[in-house]
Amino acid sequence: MNDLVRRLRVPVVSVVLALAATWLLLVVVDAPPLDALWQIWNGSLGRLSKIPDTLIAWVPLTLAAAGLIVTFQAGMWNIGVEGQIVMGAIGAAFVVRELSGPPAVVIVAAFVVGALFGIFWALIPGYLRTRFGVHEIFSGVALVFVASAIAVYLIIGPWSRTGVASTSGTDLFEERYWLPTVGADEYSWLAILVAVAAVVAIAVLMRGTRYGLRLKAVGKNHHSAFLMGIPTNAYMLSAFAMCGALAGIAGTVQALGFHHKLVPSISGNYGFLAILVVLLAGFRALWTAPIALFFAAMLVGSTQLSLRLGIDSSLAGVIQGMLVLFILVVGAWQAQRTRRLARRAETATTAGGG
Amino acid sequence: MxxxxxxxxxxxxxxxxxxxxxxxxxxxxxxxxxxxxxxxxxxxxxxxxxxxxxxxxxxxxxxxxxxxxxxxxxxxxxxxxxxxxxxxxxxxxxxxxxxxxxxxxxxxxxxxxxxxxxxxxxxxxxxxxxxxxxxxxxxxxxxxxxxxxxxxxxxxxxxxxxxxxxxxxxxxxxxxxxxxxxxxxxxxxxxxxxxxxxxxxxxxxxxxxxxxxxxxxxxxxxxxxxxxxxxxGDVVVSEGRPDAALGSTVLELDAVTVSERLTTVEELSLHVAAGEVLGLAGLEGSGQRTFLQACAGLLKPKAGTIRLGDVDLTGRRYRNFLDAGVHYLPAGRLEEGLVAGMSIAEHFELTSGNASFFVDWNGAEAAATRDIEHHFIKGTKESVAESLSGGNQQRLLLAMMPDDVRLLLMEHPTRGLDIESADWVWTQLLARRESGTAIVFASADLDELLRYSDRIAVFFSGNVLRIVDAGTTTPDELGFLIGGKESVP
CATH class of the missing domain: 3.40.50.300 (P-loop containing nucleotide triphosphate hydrolases)
Structure with a gap:
């Protein structure tokens, strides 16, 4: 019980602080706070017709977050996950444009190639990091821009719509290659299934397997892990590959399940947002699913704000950012406090002749 | 003024x-x-x-x-x-x-x-x-x-x-x-x-x-x-070391030159036998660590050969040294040995040698509880490494060591430990030596060097000034050698 209280203290305090800050912000811009929050809820999970919209955001966010769990466990900031999503979408688009055959085969092939493209794009910062010590944040960010540029080039160049070259995207893919849905307008069950499976698989891999245990050692103390005989570089590269694969799958889902074409902003910033999801989840795989749902709801629900209350929809981003900020601050404060208490206890025992 | x-x-x-x-x-x-x-x-x-x-x-x-x-x-x-x-x-x-x-x-x-x-x-x-x-x-x-x-x-x-x-x-x-x-x-x-x-x-x-x-x-x-x-000060050399029969040569260095940042060890030739304890004396940064890291396969020599038993390991990877039975315990227990943020049970499981894909956590925790008792570690299976005292970190490190170590390389085995832990550490090390492990350790503690070594190699600015027999040398002589003076005036 006491343990649970201690564990929940950081998130609860953070959420309260973030809500208070949001409240203040809304009051300052002269908007009714309660009404705004109600609109967000009503525009996302609060209404049945809006739930598919929320899930459209939830799936790629969750997939990217699950992937980031792996690289974080290996102690690395795979910021480039955004670009890996774009590359996955390009790979998937390539398959459905160039291949023709039974939909099941083509779709599976699109997932495989999408994942491979994501892996390739993730292994570049991984290789630069392990071979030359280039920090993965810098190479990752650079590669996000490169991936976007490739997408734009394809859209206005080789894959441009017949007759018009426009940044609005390629031609729609053949409808039989779209991800299967239950009703006409609803989101694909397959995409949701893939996201759920990814979260569960990553959770098991990180907590229950020797691979996860060793990866944790690599992430927490690269040097000690190496001395224990763990091939640290191989483990770091495998983490990048795994994250790249999940990001590539997220890109595939975006292309085949939502846009049904390749568009320039196909990654939708879900990669960057997923980093916040993982931070908020405290690097625990299973927690990413509900937190991603919360983020997706905020994202989708806040589009109602401008419509109904004339507030800019970026409010969602403000709330999410503040939440993460408070989590980090409160977490650091908690850690500092724990250390201080431990030190005091130690001094007490030393003084007592222990 | x-x-x-x-x-x-x-x-x-x-x-x-x-x-x-x-x-x-x-x-x-x-x-x-x-x-x-x-x-x-x-x-x-x-x-x-x-x-x-x-x-x-x-x-x-x-x-x-x-x-x-x-x-x-x-x-x-x-x-x-x-x-x-x-x-x-x-x-x-x-x-x-x-x-x-x-x-x-x-x-x-x-x-x-x-x-x-x-x-x-x-x-x-x-x-x-x-x-x-x-x-x-x-x-x-x-x-x-x-x-x-x-x-x-x-x-x-x-x-x-x-x-x-x-x-x-x-x-x-x-x-x-x-x-x-x-x-x-x-x-x-x-x-x-x-x-x-x-x-x-x-x-x-x-x-x-x-x-x-x-x-x-x-x-x-x-x-x-x-x-x-x-x-x-007055170093009191306590009771004689238990003499163990020396076996065949385990470690053999021939004219090894190796350098790391400011320190270079030049043309060092040396051999250590099974069951022998070689102490490394010298001021910090005189080359002891460079030498140990070369023996562990972490630094590649620029010249010379390193052999372990019959196997030439010169220029091979750290992994090959591990497989050949070398085990290195550096001075930074929490920095280059244990992993802060991971529990005792996780440490034991990491070094257990088990190879199954899934970890049997129930079994691992039971084993950890047994090992904790067996090695008198003050902590529980959930205790994270950084919460342990220096003595208990050292106990954990020794407990994690595989059984079949032929050459144990160690820096400051008892630095910062209370007497009880220090004694325990040496009991463990001497037991290893009984079973034929060669031990090479660096220490700044003259008493420890004199008490447990068979021979002592004194390092001074990157070179072994002299190798002395621990049984016949005196604290004074060691002190002079450590300070870079070849002879007692």
């Missing part, structure tokens, strides 16, 4: 780094501070230069009591410290480095700075171009730059912490010349070293420290004998 320290106390946890240090240095005096590693010299210097705050005690300069809470306070009071690694920003020019931290208005006065730098350079014979990049300077020139900067900031007390590490003999002579000239100008110079000959050559007076306390003050000319005795 002098620098005066009165009863300085500084504790780190249970360790009394400075335990009532009192010291007085006159203007124009070159004052040596001598002591083994861990004697408290560096702590004392950091207190004087404001890097750490003393628990109690007073620092007076020219009759005025100083309140030192930061390096800034110290430099304002006229106390400057030259660190072992000079604080030089390599990508900046000499002049920019010189101007860094200079007092005055927001706007830099480059011309005044350059002139001051040239004046200092002329006066003390510094040899560098203000426009050159700092990275083109030698370590000795970086020191000169730092000294020039401290002088310009108004330093009247100059503290040098092991300034001769990693500089050439010529640069050392130059440094001593500069220090002598500074002293003639009335500067107070505190010179920290563990090299006897440097103190003898340079200083007017010396203070010897041991275990946080001042053992005594000595005036020049110094007697090496007396200094050694003061540094190491």
């Amino acid at each position: 002098a620098l005066e320290l009165r009863s300085i106390h500084k504790h780190f946890g249970a360790v009394r780094a400075n335990d009532g240090v009192t010291l007085e240095v006159q203007e124009g005096e070159l004052h040596g501070v001598l002591g083994e590693n861990g004697a408290g010299k560096s702590t004392l210097m950091k207190v004087i230069s404001g890097f750490i705050e003393a628990d109690s005690g007073e620092v007076h300069l020219h009759g005025e009591r100083l309140a030192l809470q930061s390096p800034d306070d110290a430099i304002k009071a006229g106390i400057g410290m030259l660190h072992q690694d000079p604080l030089v920003f390599l990508p900046l020019t000499v002049l920019d480095n010189f101007l860094l931290g200079s007092p005055g208005s927001f706007r830099l006065n480059r011309r005044a700075g350059e002139q001051a730098l040239r004046e200092a350079a002329d006066r003390y014979g510094f040899s560098f171009d203000p426009g050159a990049l700092a990275q083109t300077l030698t370590v000795g020139e970086r020191q000169q730059l730092e000294i020039a900067r401290l002088l310009w900031l108004g330093a009247r007390v100059l503290i040098l912490d092991e300034p001769t590490t990693g500089i050439s003999a010529a640069q050392r002579e130059k440094l001593f010349e500069i220090l002598n000239r500074l002293a003639e100008d009335g500067m107070i110079v505190l010179f920290v070293s563990h090299k006897l000959e440097e103190i003898e050559q340079l200083c007017h007076r010396a203070t010897v420290m041991q275990r946080g306390k001042v053992v005594g003050h000595v005036d020049a000319p110094f007697s090496s004998d007396q200094l050694v005795e003061m540094m190491f």
Whole structure:
């Protein structure tokens, strides 16, 4: 019980602080706070017709977050996950444009190639990091821009719509290659299934397997892990590959399940947002699913704000950012406090002749 | 008119780094501070230069009591410290480095700075171009730059912490010349070293420290004998080591040259037999760690061969050394051995040698509980490594060691441990030795070296000065060798 209280203290305090800050912000811009929050809820999970919209955001966010769990466990900031999503979408688009055959085969092939493209794009910062010590944040960010540029080039160049070259995207893919849905307008069950499976698989891999245990050692103390005989570089590269694969799958889902074409902003910033999801989840795989749902709801629900209350929809981003900020601050404060208490206890025992 | 320290106390946890240090240095005096590693010299210097705050005690300069809470306070009071690694920003020019931290208005006065730098350079014979990049300077020139900067900031007390590490003999002579000239100008110079000959050559007076306390003050000319005795105290060599039968050669080095940063071990030939304990003596950074890392396969030798039993492992990977039965336990238990943030059970599982894809956590936790009891570790299976005391971290590290180790390489097996843990560690190590493991360990503790080694290799500035038989050598002889003196006068 006491343990649970201690564990929940950081998130609860953070959420309260973030809500208070949001409240203040809304009051300052002269908007009714309660009404705004109600609109967000009503525009996302609060209404049945809006739930598919929320899930459209939830799936790629969750997939990217699950992937980031792996690289974080290996102690690395795979910021480039955004670009890996774009590359996955390009790979998937390539398959459905160039291949023709039974939909099941083509779709599976699109997932495989999408994942491979994501892996390739993730292994570049991984290789630069392990071979030359280039920090993965810098190479990752650079590669996000490169991936976007490739997408734009394809859209206005080789894959441009017949007759018009426009940044609005390629031609729609053949409808039989779209991800299967239950009703006409609803989101694909397959995409949701893939996201759920990814979260569960990553959770098991990180907590229950020797691979996860060793990866944790690599992430927490690269040097000690190496001395224990763990091939640290191989483990770091495998983490990048795994994250790249999940990001590539997220890109595939975006292309085949939502846009049904390749568009320039196909990654939708879900990669960057997923980093916040993982931070908020405290690097625990299973927690990413509900937190991603919360983020997706905020994202989708806040589009109602401008419509109904004339507030800019970026409010969602403000709330999410503040939440993460408070989590980090409160977490650091908690850690500092724990250390201080431990030190005091130690001094007490030393003084007592222990 | 002098620098005066009165009863300085500084504790780190249970360790009394400075335990009532009192010291007085006159203007124009070159004052040596001598002591083994861990004697408290560096702590004392950091207190004087404001890097750490003393628990109690007073620092007076020219009759005025100083309140030192930061390096800034110290430099304002006229106390400057030259660190072992000079604080030089390599990508900046000499002049920019010189101007860094200079007092005055927001706007830099480059011309005044350059002139001051040239004046200092002329006066003390510094040899560098203000426009050159700092990275083109030698370590000795970086020191000169730092000294020039401290002088310009108004330093009247100059503290040098092991300034001769990693500089050439010529640069050392130059440094001593500069220090002598500074002293003639009335500067107070505190010179920290563990090299006897440097103190003898340079200083007017010396203070010897041991275990946080001042053992005594000595005036020049110094007697090496007396200094050694003061540094190491009376080492009581306790009961004889259990003799074990030596087996075949386990480790064999032939003319190995290996270097790491500032330290180079040159053309070292050496062999260790199964069941033998080889102690490595010497001051920190004399090459012991470089040697151990080469034996562990972490540093590749530039020349020579390393053999383990019949296998030539020269230039092979760390993994091959592990497979051949080498096990290395470095000094940093929590930095290069254990993983902070992971539990005891996780540590045991990591090094269990199990290969199954899924971890059987129930089994692993039960095994961890057994191992914790068996090795008398004070902690539970959930305890994270950083929550353990030094002694328990060492117990955990030994408990994690595989059974079939042929060559155990270890740094400071009992540093910072209480007596009970230290005894336990050596009981374990000697049991390993009984079963034929060769043990090579570095230590700064003469008592430990003499008590447990069969032979002791004494390192001095990168080379093995001599290998002595632990049964026949004396603490005095070891002390002299460690200080770089080949023979007892």
